[in-house]
Amino acid sequence: MSVRRTALAATLACLAGLAVAHSATDGFEAFTLESARRLQALRAPAPVPNLALDLADGSRAPISEMGGRVLLVDFVYSNCPTYCASLGSVYAQLQQRLAAEIAAGDVRLLSISFDPQRDSPAELRAYRARHGKTAAGWELGVPAREELGKWLDAFGVVVIPDGLGGYTHNAAVHVVGPGRHLIAILEAGDVDAVVQATRDAIAR
Numbered sequence: 001m002s003v004r005r006t007a008l009a010a011t012l013a014c015l016a017g018l019a020v021a022h023s024a025t026d027g028f029e030a031f032t033l034e035s036a037r038r039l040q041a042l043r044a045p046a047p048v049p050n051l052a053l054d055l056a057d058g059s060r061a062p063i064s065e066m067g068g069r070v071l072l073v074d075f076v077y078s079n080c081p082t083y084c085a086s087l088g089s090v091y092a093q094l095q096q097r098l099a100a101e102i103a104a105g106d107v108r109l110l111s112i113s114f115d116p117q118r119d120s121p122a123e124l125r126a127y128r129a130r131h132g133k134t135a136a137g138w139e140l141g142v143p144a145r146e147e148l149g150k151w152l153d154a155f156g157v158v159v160i161p162d163g164l165g166g167y168t169h170n171a172a173v174h175v176v177g178p179g180r181h182l183i184a185i186l187e188a189g190d191v192d193a194v195v196q197a198t199r200d201a202i203a204r
Contacts, residue, residue, distance in 0.1 A: 046182050047179070047180060047181050048063060048154055048155075048176055048180045048181065049063075049151075049154050050062045050063055050064045050180070051063060051143065051147050051150055051151060052143075052147075053112065053141025053142060053143055054121065054141055054142050054143075055140065056121045056125045056139065056140040056141065057121065058121050061141075063110075063176075064180060066110060066139065067105060067108045068105065068107050068108030068137075069105075069106050069107070069177075069178050069201075069202060070106060070175065070176065070177055071107075071109075071110050071175075071176040071180075072094065072109050072175060072176075072194065072198060073110045073155065073173070073174040073176055074090075074112070074172070074173055074188065075111075075112050075113075075114055075151075075152070075155065075159075075169065076113055076114075077114060077115035077118070077166075078113060078119050078123045078124060078127040079115075080167070089131055090188050090189065090191060090194075091109050091111065091132065091138060092131045092133065093191050094191065094194060094195070095109065095132055095133075095134065095136065095137060095138060097191065097195050098137075098195060099136075101199070101202060102136060103137075106202045107137065108137055108138075108139060109137055109138040109139065110139050110140070111127075111138070111139075111141075112140075112141055112142070112151060113142040114143075114152065114169070115167070116142045116144070116145050117145075119142050124140040124141070124142065125140070127140065128140055154182075156185070157170060171188045172185050172186060172188055173185075173187075173188050173194050175194070175197050175198060175201055177201040178201070178204060184197050
């Protein structure tokens, strides 16, 4: 094969690769699965399935019956030493920053455990107590084992056993707006952005 043909073949392969990358990354706007799911939530808010949770107070309720026009949802497991500890701290901050909205019934924080085998209502209450000064506006729940996959799929959460009794998982705050549609997925540590997105959702 001549040098010219080799160069042409390489160029065509490069262009084909760029076309595939463009399609797979939403026009180069999303370079990871995580950023892609966040773009999707902004562009096309999807309804959240009306699944039920066993709550920390011992009751059971579907997400449609959770208080608050806006839900802030994260996914945790109570004995996680890394992401979940950070998320607990973030939710304690959100309790303070959104205290007025919580008191008015506009906002509710919801932590969903993906470890139904170990996270009993008592464990969930202990997790909340370790991080928050009050239980006000912060609900915790765990799905039935057979419905856990549906919860994770609905929010685009990936959970992988780490082989040491724990899990590797993506961490974010999911904003579920009026009508129970997933309208935004935000960095867990960016409290200012979460507060602003929540207030924007309330004002819709």
